[in-house]
Amino acid sequence: MLRQLSIRIPDRLNYLADIVEKSRSILELQDDWDDEGSPGYSEQTWERAVTFLLENAVSLWQEKGFCVTAPAIHNGPEGSIDIYWETDNRKLLINVPADRNKLADFYGYDSLGREVKGMLKLSEPNEWLLLWQMG
Amino acid sequence: MVTSMADGIEEIWESEDIPNTDRLFMRVHSQNIDENGKLKPGAFRNLPKDLPGSGMSTDWEKYSTPEETQKRARKPSENAVIQLVCEEVRQVPGQTVTHTPKPEFNNQAHTDVYGEKNTEVRLKLMAIYQIVIPLSPRI
Numbered sequence: 001m002l003r004q005l006s007i008r009i010p011d012r013l014n015y016l017a018d019i020v021e022k023s024r025s026i027l028e029l030q031d032d033w034d035d036e037g038s039p040g041y042s043e044q045t046w047e048r049a050v051t052f053l054l055e056n057a058v059s060l061w062q063e064k065g066f067c068v069t070a071p072a073i074h075n076g077p078e079g080s081i082d083i084y085w086e087t088d089n090r091k092l093l094i095n096v097p098a099d100r101n102k103l104a105d106f107y108g109y110d111s112l113g114r115e116v117k118g119m120l121k122l123s124e125p126n127e128w129l130l131l132w133q134m135g
Numbered sequence: 136m137v138t139s140m141a142d143g144i145e146e147i148w149e150s151e152d153i154p155n156t157d158r159l160f161m162r163v164h165s166q167n168i169d170e171n172g173k174l175k176p177g178a179f180r181n182l183p184k185d186l187p188g189s190g191m192s193t194d195w196e197k198y199s200t201p202e203e204t205q206k207r208a209r210k211p212s213e214n215a216v217i218q219l220v221c222e223e224v225r226q227v228p229g230q231t232v233t234h235t236p237k238p239e240f241n242n243q244a245h246t247d248v249y250g251e252k253n254t255e256v257r258l259k260l261m262a263i264y265q266i267v268i269p270l271s272p273r274i
Contacts, residue, residue: 035209035210038182075167075175077177082175084175084176106254
């Protein structure tokens with residue numbers, strides 16, 4: 001069980017739990033962390049981002065037996081959090097905004113130039129997007 | 136048109152058209168660079184965010200070197216510098232490149248890249264940047 005988040009992670013997805021734990025360091029970035037006035041990051045925004053990732057990854061594992069590709073979790077613009085997949089064939093970026101009332105924005109493309117883009121309600125199941133990333 | 140007072144002499148800095156083939160230099164803070172030395176997509180953002188019409192700050196190569204761009208940071212050693220080719224930036228959806236000299240910062244090179252920096256724009260900018268000054272190794 002990931003500390004503070006009540007999500008049970010199957011052993012096969014422990015690599016995701018490690019990525020999530022490592023990404024906690026984003027919360028150490030205070031206002032003006034870049035000397036250009038960028039705001040710091042709230043625990044609530046980080047939790048929304050990692051909960052979205054873990055819940056959908058666990059669901060994908062339980063329902064289809066797929067282990068999602070390991071993403072990077074990065075500090076994004078304006079207090080938002082980016083979840084970023086970069087492989088030889090596909091790139092996908094999901095942005096979780098600091099404002100919980102806003103939808104998440106996503107965009108991805110593959111090596112053939114096919115695109116996927118739109119807005120997501122984070123609280124709804126979105127395994128299909130993680131599945132798209134895996135190609 | 137903006138004016139700059141240097142050595143008591145008033146200098147007029149016109150906003151000029153930037154050719155497609157020219158390069159823009161941009162500082163990137165160390166917190167926007169990952170452990171492999173690659174940019175994080177969050178490096179591409181408009182500042183200051185609260186003002187209408189804010190853009191992504193860059194410097195036009197006609198009036199700046201990458202080293203000068205780096206030195207404009209509050210802590211230069213904590214910043215890398217990347218380059219973007221104007222034509223490629225203009226091909227990214229919704230992005231316009233405008234020469235916006237800043238006499239208050241004595242920066243004739245200042246250029247804004249206007250347009251929303253959503254995930255599509257940021258991923259497309261990720262595909263066209265090149266690092267020209269990497270981060271200094273941490274001692």
